[in-house]
Amino acid sequence: MQPSLDSFNSPNSEEYCSSWEEMLQNRQLIIASNHGPVTFHKDENGENQPQRSGGGGLVTALSGITQHVDACWIASALSEEDKAWQGGLVPIGEESGSIRVKFVISDDAAYDGYYKVIANPLLWFLQHSMWDIFRSPTIDRSTWQNWQNGYVAVNRLFAEAVTKQILVDQRPALVMIQDYHLYLAPYFIRRVLHPRAKYTLMHFIHIPWPGAEDWGFLPPRMRQGILEGLCAVDLLGFQTREDGLNFIRTCESHLPHAHVNFKQGRVWYRNHATFVRDFPISIDVKSLRRLAETEEVAEYHKSLLEQYGGNPLIVRIDRIEPSKNIVLGFQAFDELLELHPEHRGKVQFLALMVPSRMEVEEYQNYLNELMGAAGQVNAKYGDSAWEPIRVVVGENYPRAVAALQLYDVLLVNSIADGMNLVAKEGPVVNQQHGVLVLSERTGARQQLESGALVIPPLDISATANALHQALIMPTDERKEKAERLRNLIEGEDIVDWLCKQLETIVKLGL
Ligand code: GDG
Numbered sequence: 001m002q003p004s005l006d007s008f009n010s011p012n013s014e015e016y017c018s019s020w021e022e023m024l025q026n027r028q029l030i031i032a033s034n035h036g037p038v039t040f041h042k043d044e045n046g047e048n049q050p051q052r053s054g055g056g057g058l059v060t061a062l063s064g065i066t067q068h069v070d071a072c073w074i075a076s077a078l079s080e081e082d083k084a085w086q087g088g089l090v091p092i093g094e095e096s097g098s099i100r101v102k103f104v105i106s107d108d109a110a111y112d113g114y115y116k117v118i119a120n121p122l123l124w125f126l127q128h129s130m131w132d133i134f135r136s137p138t139i140d141r142s143t144w145q146n147w148q149n150g151y152v153a154v155n156r157l158f159a160e161a162v163t164k165q166i167l168v169d170q171r172p173a174l175v176m177i178q179d180y181h182l183y184l185a186p187y188f189i190r191r192v193l194h195p196r197a198k199y200t201l202m203h204f205i206h207i208p209w210p211g212a213e214d215w216g217f218l219p220p221r222m223r224q225g226i227l228e229g230l231c232a233v234d235l236l237g238f239q240t241r242e243d244g245l246n247f248i249r250t251c252e253s254h255l256p257h258a259h260v261n262f263k264q265g266r267v268w269y270r271n272h273a274t275f276v277r278d279f280p281i282s283i284d285v286k287s288l289r290r291l292a293e294t295e296e297v298a299e300y301h302k303s304l305l306e307q308y309g310g311n312p313l314i315v316r317i318d319r320i321e322p323s324k325n326i327v328l329g330f331q332a333f334d335e336l337l338e339l340h341p342e343h344r345g346k347v348q349f350l351a352l353m354v355p356s357r358m359e360v361e362e363y364q365n366y367l368n369e370l371m372g373a374a375g376q377v378n379a380k381y382g383d384s385a386w387e388p389i390r391v392v393v394g395e396n397y398p399r400a401v402a403a404l405q406l407y408d409v410l411l412v413n414s415i416a417d418g419m420n421l422v423a424k425e426g427p428v429v430n431q432q433h434g435v436l437v438l439s440e441r442t443g444a445r446q447q448l449e450s451g452a453l454v455i456p457p458l459d460i461s462a463t464a465n466a467l468h469q470a471l472i473m474p475t476d477e478r479k480e481k482a483e484r485l486r487n488l489i490e491g492e493d494i495v496d497w498l499c500k501q502l503e504t505i506v507k508l509g510l
Pocket of ligand 1: 053206207281317318319354394395396397400417418419420421422423425
């Protein structure tokens, strides 16, 4: 799902895009993220072949910009074939052209400490309000080893790779660093480069930034390292205004000698200004529509219709991820069937679950938990003719798009979610005037609440009630809401997300 050249030149964005396009012509673009746009695997002939990375929204969101500039994407090597890659241009999809990809190779123990202990679950859980303070996390000697030899070490390697790339080219660099895996890298980059080297550091955080009190639970050394890392950035982007304000509050509370200015969205630290802004991420509407019209999606559409056609369909699509709150969603469905027996034997709940971070213990356990929760509902209400909840585990994007075309109700009940792209994809391709039931703790709520039924995600009764309201909603109201959502999403797609960041760089003279 990449923005096309047309969409970059769309009438809405033409005026300010011309200035950032000009700005990009004189710069090299460096993107740094843990997962790159491709990973290499051996094909049947034993040749190393790149495969588009799937899963999260990040790769999708950034691929488009690389059609327009000379870009280099630096990412962790995730396979032996990645490690063997010498660097160079890689095609990343029919329309996205090619991109220079370089891999950072860390030893396995360092990578595991960085990824499986510190980034996930420690930081991810903290930032999604999922710490069970009573019991977890336990920060002990082993956590500290993983911090130092894992998170710090891998961030240092990324910083070295970025620095090397900045110096290889005469042109000033624009560096776009992504997400919570790489909070420390900006500090190391700035420390190594000459003060007069020409580069601009951006960092975009895709996940929520909780309040200063939550960060108070992290040991001061980790907390300060993270804040110093982010205060080495020139432009720091968040999904929502609240996330940005929370960051400034966190600096005010926990970063000695930082000077904050809420009105101007700025933190001064060690003679350097970090501008804090919100850039709500979105989807590439055109590409999604194109995919929705393919044969492959049509085949899945037909097969889903054969299975569920005629019955009201509730759909959810998520990575297998505790913050997506899948278990409580099933419990809400249980309550719906309990309180409204008229739905029994009719309404079908289809849950498409994408495996994710299965090497992290918490995620393995969560898969078992959600299967158990679905099993309980099925045992309680199901019979030979009706399985109330169908859980399908696997990665299959065309099938996900077909399910989105068919839902009567789309359930997104995350405990916390930076944005949630499924909530934006659904209304664009849905063909049933389906209703979106949306957690108030998603970034998407900010833009979509007027067209959705908004729920507090921990309230099972409120969720059950919203599902019921959605199922019995009169057609006119459904149509009106569905259309409103479509308009809101079409009005601000992925192109705007990218343009606004680049425009801000130009406006601030960074
Ligand atoms: C993080 C933040 C933020 C679905 N099934 C398959 C598949 N998908 C697609 C979805 C959607 C994407 O994956 C998931 O994006 P989300 O936004 O829902 O969630 P995260 O993965 O947690 O993403 C999130 C996002 O970053 C962007 O900033 O919105 O808050 O947590 O597009 O349709 N993709 C593939 N196979 C599938 O079977 N490849």
